[in-house]
Amino acid sequence: MQFAGLTAGRASSFFDFYAHDFEFIGATSGSDVSSTNLLAYTATVGNGLSATISMEDPSFRRSPIYSPTSAQSAAVGNTSTAIFGQSNSLIPVVLGVDANGQPTGFGFTDGIQRNRMPDFVGVLRYDQPWGSAQISAAVHELNTGNVISQGGFLGVNSAGAALNATNAVAQRTKSEYGWAVQGGVKVNAPFITPGDAFYLQGAYAEGAQMYTGNGAYPGSYAISSSSIQGASFNQNFSDATVNPLTNQLQLSKSFSVVGSFLHYWTPEWRSAVFASYGENTFGSGARAAQGAYYGFVPATGANANSTVLSSAGVGKAGTRFYALNGNLRDTYSLYAGANLIWSPVKDLDIGVEGLYAQYGVQNGRVLDTQKFNYSPAYVNAGNAVKTITSTDVFQARFRVQRDF
Template sequence: MKLVKSLLLGSAAGLTVVAGANAADLPIKKAAPVEYVRVCSAYGAGFFYIPGTDTCLRVSGRARFEATYSQGYTRNANSGDLMGYRGLGRLNLDARTQTAYGTLRAFVRFELASRTGAYLKSGTQERNGNAFSATGVDTFNRVQQYVNVDKAFIQFAGLTAGRAASFYDFYAHDFEMIGTSLGSDVASTNLLAYTATFGNGFSATLSVEDPNFRKNPLFGTAVAGNLASQFIVFGNNGNLSPVLATNPAGAVVGEAFYDLRQTSRMPDFVGVLRYDSAWGSAQLSAAVHELNAGNAASVLGFNGVALPAGSAIAPRVNSEYGWAVQAGVKINMPFIAPGDTLYLQGSYGEGAQLYTGYSQYIGTYTASAGNAPGAAFGTFFTDAAVNPLTGKMELSTSWTVVGSYLHYWTPEWRSAIIGSYGEMSFGSTSRNLLGGLNFNGLGNPVNSNASFLFSPALRDTSQIVAGASLIWSPVKDLDIGVEGLYNRVDIKNGRVFDANKGATAALAAGVNANGQPVTAAGAVLATTNYADTFQVRMRVQRDF
């Protein structure tokens, strides 16, 4: 037994030595060091270092549900929606790196949304290329998908380059859900800007901006060869405007029809002076915006027949420059309640309606629109009309003022009160000339007097938008709220056809002894001098 025990112990010892020798011969593989994500505190909460770099990144976003009810007056065609819904998703990426010249920043924001129904399916977003509509029988004109690179800009040493909010804007609907008080708010445009900081809160910015997001159509109603429709038909047959054509001797022989669709020739130039302090901010903005037209698309005699080459001279429609100025102040009011803030802003422009924001509620990037489905008339927003005698653009004027006050009842409950007013004027010269420049073969007007007198085209208007909201934030970054607003447009002089009651220029045959428009059978057509509407919206929103 002692012999067996000794053999077993010896064998075990031998195996141990052999195993150790074999293990010593194997290469030793070191584990790769683990690089944990590090917090970056240089730029505020939420930033972290991208592994392997000295760049700090913050990822944030938003999820939102909205439902709205808005007034409507029609069930015709694709109209009639009173309710609308929207689901929206937002993703923000904010990357910053410290350099010898200061912070190098890149910011990107993507927004995607599904919109349906009244006032949440946005014609404005389709017109500027941010959305596309469904095409089904029941979904066309009421279901829309929204895809947008809302922001994509670089900031470095005072330079801002990329897609960003216009530097002209100040208040920009900061306290609103519906975001339709009168005032400029171009959240996404392409620009190249430089900001100089002077210290003590003062700064100045010069920005060169994409003009396409500030273009409203010029007024053009003519249909070449269909002279009777030059004033009473709008927007269905192109965007032409007539100007009298002469022969080489200077005698008027016909009309030249100019294509008023604008091209991109010059950027918009924006200048800003700003002051920021503990009490709030103040800003003065100015902008210059080019308006241009193409050459004559056709030259016709008064009988609607093309004139022989060289027999008529068409005057050139020269470019004009619209402009706008804006002043705003933001006042922090913690002495009433922590977080309370007041905005006051006013803007005036000529040939630059999208800088004053007069069309903000009703709809931009269109020459005219109603403030509700089946509205009594369309409100006009064109930047200029071409004088048919001289070929010179006559610029429209517009101005708006807005005040918005945010009040915290408690840290969880807050409200905003919004009020705005504006006016838009075209002057009588272009309207009267375009209304009268409709000729038959004898050179006499063919439009009925009623069609011109009661047309809403190029009518001076005033507008108010006022509203209030109540928002509950039970936990941080969660908002549940409701907002309502009222809109009214007034014709500043005279009356217009009430389309809500079936009255249009096409039905007018003349004016009776009481100055009312009538049909050929003598029936009086309805007229009005205002149109109003309201809208209510609720929202549930989570930011992260």
């Protein structure tokens, strides 16, 4: 519903600008939430300038908090093995250490986020006959649940007492606020052909990956995803990771740039070309902290009967498997495509579109798991493995669309 400057209900996010305007499927990086719950007010300043403040549903902007594994509790006297690289909604954390800095017990943080605060979006927009320009900003809350047990807390504290909800020493994960900024410009180009237009847009975010849109096409709603099913390796698009040694959030960073050009060959035939580049980077030391966690060894001596994580065969830091594991690797995404659309009558589009995508790690190499799922033990034994730095995807589409 709209009344004067008020907008309430479901509408396109006010943060968005280009929003894949010239594309079929919206593969390029960039924010594009076409329908969300919001309450916004727009003030018209004059001479084409307007300002908007909007409260928007955070569900459509949320990627999971990174959760590498859940170590299942075992019988007293045994150990449970966790591998750096598996996924679960429970995030393992250290609950206590002894005088030598070795862990005496482990627990879990519930990684499922709650809808507690809306995303707050602010926009300045300028519209003129030559085109338009926009600056957007957003604030996005990240939170987790409390430290919980799965079959009881594991281990004992430094005093030798069994860990429980009362004497576990893990600090509660503090909520953090991610944020994003975006700037874009659209230039109408009737001097080439009536209807022609250029878009150029850039975005940067910390703890708010969906606002840069790098993972929107492969799916940021999964902890790890790939640009096509069965591709060589997955990317992580988590807004944040939980440091297992401190139980605190470490925000991820991302940026994207996208450009697009629409050209009318005739009033019935038009084409668009588009491309984008983006990067996703995890917090300093985030990956190393995960590796350190999986380097801990079972407790000995007075704590010999406690159930802790085993170091046998895990992907701890310093191992070959850790070095080649694709989890929490800083990655990039490159997309480029073009389409040709025929509109024989008004509101009817018949067209084809081709897309090229490349995604890879920003440094080093990762295991190529397209045809073989390498185990940590196999890799650490020095066996021959296939590694890659990037993977390529080609796609083509045919679409018929009728608007009413």
